[in-house]
Amino acid sequence: MTEALSLDRLAGRVTDGAVLALPPDYSFVPMAAVRALVRRGMRDLHLVTVPQAGIAADLLIGAGCVATVETAAVSLGELGIAPRFSAAVESGAVAIRDSTCPAIHAALQAAEKGVPFMPLRGLIGSDLLRVRPDWQVIDNPLADGGDPIVLLPALRPDVALFHAPFADEHGNVWLGARRELVTMAHAAKETLVTVEEVRPGDLLADETPAAGTLPALYVSALAEAKQGAWPLGLAGRYEPDRAHLADYARLAASEEGFAAYCAAHVTDAASDETTAPIAAE
């Protein structure tokens, strides 16, 4: 069942070399947990962005935690390219497994359904097929021939990690319409979640919140992290800290600037001090 941990102990459930799935920038990004991973000096992570990512991936890459990035895109959005990501790909410091958004969704759905692959239309003629030898073109066995289609192998992360507005005392996590996180959790071996707060009661007991709830069955461990998505926003709760994000984009443009950013905002756990272990059930 769901364990209640401190932020640091939650981060400690991720092991070096793990296949770690992270949400897109618009969706419940676990920034406090990402900083905790950096502080723990993680190495050789295989990041899977579902399907794209921003500062969370850039921070982990810049800090040297990542060996491989599997992604449809890493970018800072309006603030431009993700500088540590781009630099690391250019220098070969990280291996890049380029993908495309629906392929990442479909490959996670394959793992969710316990099937070894999922077909996907499109893709044929894209150089992605050239750089993804694990994707295979077959002739659609259900057609009369001459209908090529791509099969994507199932993608089963070791760990799905995200931040949610709240959980209940049983470990059920409210995700609203962010169902890419539901699929991530179904597909992953372990799911680690930080939340703004733990509320009393049972989210599954009432049909309205239940519709947006990930059952505790899938949640390996929970930690409370107030403002846990900061400097990103949490839709309907707090806005992105745009000034801070712009600072990040500016500083991370150089290795030195990135180191200065980390020294100021990541290395010292005090920046996530509002984070306290929640009471165990």
Added chain:
Amino acid sequence: MTEALSLDRLAGRVTDGAVLALPPDYSFVPMAAVRALVRRGMRDLHLVTVPQAGIAADLLIGAGCVATVETAAVSLGELGIAPRFSAAVESGAVAIRDSTCPAIHAALQAAEKGVPFMPLRGLIGSDLLRVRPDWQVIDNPLADGGDPIVLLPALRPDVALFHAPFADEHGNVWLGARRELVTMAHAAKETLVTVEEVRPGDLLADETPAAGTLPALYVSALAEAKQGAWPLGLAGRYEPDRAHLADYARLAASEEGFAAYCAAHVTDAASDETTAPIAAE
């Protein structure tokens, strides 16, 4: 966009010979609309139960509306076999396409994703493969050989039909955690929905109801039908009419009894008289 119709006109959107998807007995069954279909004398329907059905399918089959039933099971649950279904299969009056629950879900997901097939584990060695020549066993192209797996063709209903607790004035329909209906609607060419009531406002404007809402984009037409699931229940709103269902099970055991049941409860639209057209937007 979503049209607002009377119950009878909604039923009129289903044409003879259509592939019609219906929900399981525990999930928002459109009984008032099913009676309207019987009154309209529908013929040659290809019923798809998602993944199983009860009295709704039995009624349509008994009334001669159905040519083919594609199903994982048709039963009256605690009340035993579905008598008109069993009789029609035994006599050959309907063609049966036997399936299994996850195959129906997966084939609808294939249509939802716009792919021609979906793989599914299991099945091999089941006689279902013998009676479903449209299901094909291939050797998993991503393995090293010797890993047989079944491919199911995408299942794209002409019409998905169900009953929901409420819709908003824009045609967004609240389905809660009944996501098999979301997939049905995504997969189907048209979706027809009856609702207990139409509420003012926008279900998508607030994140909590939005999580359980089918966007109007998928909803071709809506009709109001108070107690529209009766004699089945609507979870959290009204209980099944168990005495009536037991009467049905008893009467439907014979053709004559079934005719008497229809004369008393189906043929006369007055039984669904509470049903009024809702105001158009």
Added chain:
Amino acid sequence: MSPEKTALLIDVIAGMLEGLGRVAVGASSPIPAAAAWLARERGGGRPQVSVLGSGAHSDMTDGGRELFDRAGQGRIDAFFLGGVQIDGGANINLIGTGPHPSADKRFPGSYGSAYLYFVVPRVILFRVEHSPRTLVEKVDFVSAPGTSPAGVYRPGGPHALITGRCVFRFDAARGRFRLASLHPGHSLDEVRTATGFDFDCADDPPVTPAPSAETMALIRGPIGGNLAEVYPRFAAKFLGGERAA
């Protein structure tokens, strides 16, 4: 069926769920559901139990496919299946008797059996009626096979068959049932006569132990409460007025 026999079946099934992490129970299955709840009471909350179609006792929020997806993910350790016919190779038939499609007697259909039987590690077959009509030499239609050839993906399969007369364990290597115990009041000869298939058996099979007083208290207490909520008609018959809805 007598309340004593019902309690015995609940108890013997619960014993097979001990130590598991997660158990799912199909719709309209009060005895397996009661067994799963009993195992959970005894295990201090483990196994986690999902009862389908039971409102508050379900914890699924991804629609009807979630049960099957969970099973495919390896998140369901035990499930229950029945059968119009079950044969000596643990093949099960939920479709009907006679030739397909125009059965002599058509039953509802295969439900999820053709999938779950392959992927759930411990599938418990449960059929109270134990007669040559239900336990046959060869099923008329294989909804789901008891065993699979090498190479077929099959992490799961049959574990045992519990009937109103006895308990069989399934030996996957031999592809045969072995009589594990006779319920009190039933004899080996009677079981042989009532069984349409050949099975393995010790000369003097043990008797299925009756539920302890402690177990009976749990069944009458918290388990009965759950039953009354989810299966009121069953609970009223089984537990009498004390638990009638």
Added chain:
Amino acid sequence: MSPEKTALLIDVIAGMLEGLGRVAVGASSPIPAAAAWLARERGGGRPQVSVLGSGAHSDMTDGGRELFDRAGQGRIDAFFLGGVQIDGGANINLIGTGPHPSADKRFPGSYGSAYLYFVVPRVILFRVEHSPRTLVEKVDFVSAPGTSPAGVYRPGGPHALITGRCVFRFDAARGRFRLASLHPGHSLDEVRTATGFDFDCADDPPVTPAPSAETMALIRGPIGGNLAEVYPRFAAKFLGGERAA
């Protein structure tokens, strides 16, 4: 870019969405979003518009995959793509310049282009920067190809390319762009010099018409309101203090 040019681009794109049923717009795409809203205003509510990552302006409730599933279902009639490089065959590159994987200059990645370009009937390419650096003879990496051989499932593809200098239409049969109009103040010679690929062209191409007063009123009114809500920084720059957040 001047507010006049921005309004021109919004207007010309909106014209390409007329009569369509459903248009989706990717994240961080204020000009395409404004064009879609403008088309909707003019069409009396049609096309229906989904703007990704925009909170209240999104109508998706099935997670990040819903856009792609909708497109695969044929429920999206038009979408927008850009490109680090776009070549004369309408191949687009969103990954970067130089060899893969260690690009000379790495950009974010292919996003959903390798799928949407195939299944959305009317894909509008939009890239303000019109230079030999962006419009190249041959892209360094094909994120998504402009055309596909017979037999490849491809109900969709490129419709037009709008830049800061002109409008190209794509001729799928010839696999080439054709200059459709030059924006006011830009010449054919200038466009030829700025374009790295060969394209078809009439001798005297028309000028992209400036937005009407009515269109400008819509852009300053309801469209500006939507922009201010979803893209406050863009709206402030484009529309000035009157719409600043």
